[in-house]
Amino acid sequence: MELVNGQYTTSGSDLIEIANEFGAPVYVYDGNKIVEQYQRLLNAFKPINIKVKYACKALNNSSILKLLKNQGSGLDTVSINEVHLGLKAGFEPKDIIFTPNCVSIEEIQAAVKLGVHINIDNISILEQFGHLYGNSVPCCIRINPHILAGGNTKISTGHIDSKFGISVYQLRHVARVVKSSNIRVNGLHMHTGSDILDAGVFLQGAEILFDSAKDFPDLEFVDFGSGFKVAYKEGDITTDIEELGAAISSRFMEFCKEYGKELELWFEPGKYLVSESGYFLVKVNVLKQTTATVFVGVDSGLNHLIRPMLYDSYHSIVNLSNPEGKQRIYTVVGYICETDTFGWDRKLSEVHEGDILCFKNAGAYGFTMSSNYNARFRPAEVLVWNNKAQLIRKREEFEDLLRNEVEVEL
Numbered sequence: 001m002e003l004v005n006g007q008y009t010t011s012g013s014d015l016i017e018i019a020n021e022f023g024a025p026v027y028v029y030d031g032n033k034i035v036e037q038y039q040r041l042l043n044a045f046k047p048i049n050i051k052v053k054y055a056c057k058a059l060n061n062s063s064i065l066k067l068l069k070n071q072g073s074g075l076d077t078v079s080i081n082e083v084h085l086g087l088k089a090g091f092e093p094k095d096i097i098f099t100p101n102c103v104s105i106e107e108i109q110a111a112v113k114l115g116v117h118i119n120i121d122n123i124s125i126l127e128q129f130g131h132l133y134g135n136s137v138p139c140c141i142r143i144n145p146h147i148l149a150g151g152n153t154k155i156s157t158g159h160i161d162s163k164f165g166i167s168v169y170q171l172r173h174v175a176r177v178v179k180s181s182n183i184r185v186n187g188l189h190m191h192t193g194s195d196i197l198d199a200g201v202f203l204q205g206a207e208i209l210f211d212s213a214k215d216f217p218d219l220e221f222v223d224f225g226s227g228f229k230v231a232y233k234e235g236d237i238t239t240d241i242e243e244l245g246a247a248i249s250s251r252f253m254e255f256c257k258e259y260g261k262e263l264e265l266w267f268e269p270g271k272y273l274v275s276e277s278g279y280f281l282v283k284v285n286v287l288k289q290t291t292a293t294v295f296v297g298v299d300s301g302l303n304h305l306i307r308p309m310l311y312d313s314y315h316s317i318v319n320l321s322n323p324e325g326k327q328r329i330y331t332v333v334g335y336i337c338e339t340d341t342f343g344w345d346r347k348l349s350e351v352h353e354g355d356i357l358c359f360k361n362a363g364a365y366g367f368t369m370s371s372n373y374n375a376r377f378r379p380a381e382v383l384v385w386n387n388k389a390q391l392i393r394k395r396e397e398f399e400d401l402l403r404n405e406v407e408v409e410l
């Protein structure tokens with residue numbers, strides 16, 4: 001977002017005006033930022049024509065899905081309902097990969113019926129898949145290379161205790177199952193977590209995958225998942241995507257020669273594509289001075305943005321209503337009856353009740369993780385695109401809270 005003539009805007013749209021028009025709290029996404037990130041990723045891997053499968057669990061509003069589809073993106077899905085959302089948004093089944101964890105064989109069968117790529121992450125399901133389909137339906141195998149990435153174990157998926165993927169040490173067993181049922185393995189996949197800092201770690205995982213590839217003669221693609229880190233605050237170290245792109249591209253071309261076939265290289269970024277596009281706007285309800293701190297209480301809470309409480313994540317906060325005000329120290333909290341702190345000891349332009357605050361980097365894992373806790377409505381979503389701010393999801397209403405309740409005689 002930019003400060004233009006004393007007003008915070010994104011792609012020319014005034015954020016306070018958006019809050020006034022659609023009400024607070026509201027999630028705002030800047031489509032231009034999403035497209036920018038998508039193009040930057042493609043450019044970074046330029047010599048190779050990588051295929052991007054947007055990990056839609058980060059933000060799955062249909063308008064966002066369509067926007068990315070129009071850019072040429074595919075989709076990474078983790079539940080059958082995400083597959084349905086993708087198909088409804090117009091993605092071709094061949095452009096969707098289903099990468100669930102610990103789902104039933106019935107859910108896998110449903111995805112096979114829909115014609116999407118299947119990614120299998122445990123040997124039990126691989127066996128059942130083989131019994132059902134033999135070589136009539138190909139599948140991809142998710143390997144856990146046990147590369148440790150990321151500072152927070154909750155978002156790291158590669159460690160030895162992780163429930164994700166089939167351990168690289170079990171590949172002999174995988175080979176037996178594949179051979180017995182004549183399974184056609186068309187892809188190898190890894191996704192080691194969401195916090196990879198440098199090309200070195202990524203390449204380490206890549207080498208393990210490349211090494212495993214020699215046991216699978218029918219590969220069509222290799223999928224490196226995601227793990228691109230974005231900056232949540234000034235000075236944050238981020239993945240140098242250009243450096244990573246150059247390193248991986250040249251190593252991948254070499255690998256294809258070794259393998260003897262041009263394979264596709266897939267990535268599944270979520271956060272990288274949508275995090276920075278998102279702003280979560282809330283209104284200040286109360287200023288509360290205690291003996292130890294000044295609390296800013298806003299009309300939202302962990303029901304709308306749970307990342308700070310769930311992952312200790314940091315979201316920059318800006319007081320949109322007072323851009324030039326003097327800086328003071330506040331602790332910003334929500335209205336949920338639970339400790340729900342958005343940020344301790346933050347420097348904000350002097351805050352008044354009624355001001356609009358903005359949480360940055362709210363595009364990924366914001367709305368999709370929201371809930372109705374405390375019987376609060378989930379917020380509205382607005383997309384800024386083509387110089388317009390448009391509502392893409394209405395705020396919930398009271399009826400929404402009761403929709404699935406069943407009344408009984410008491």
Ligand SMILES: *Cc1c(COP(=O)(O)O)cnc(C)c1O
Nearest residue numbers: 055099191194226268269270271
């Ligand atoms: C969550 C997830 C991603 C996306 O992770 P980000 O950190 O948001 O980029 C990619 N692939 C799989 C399989 C995932 O579960």
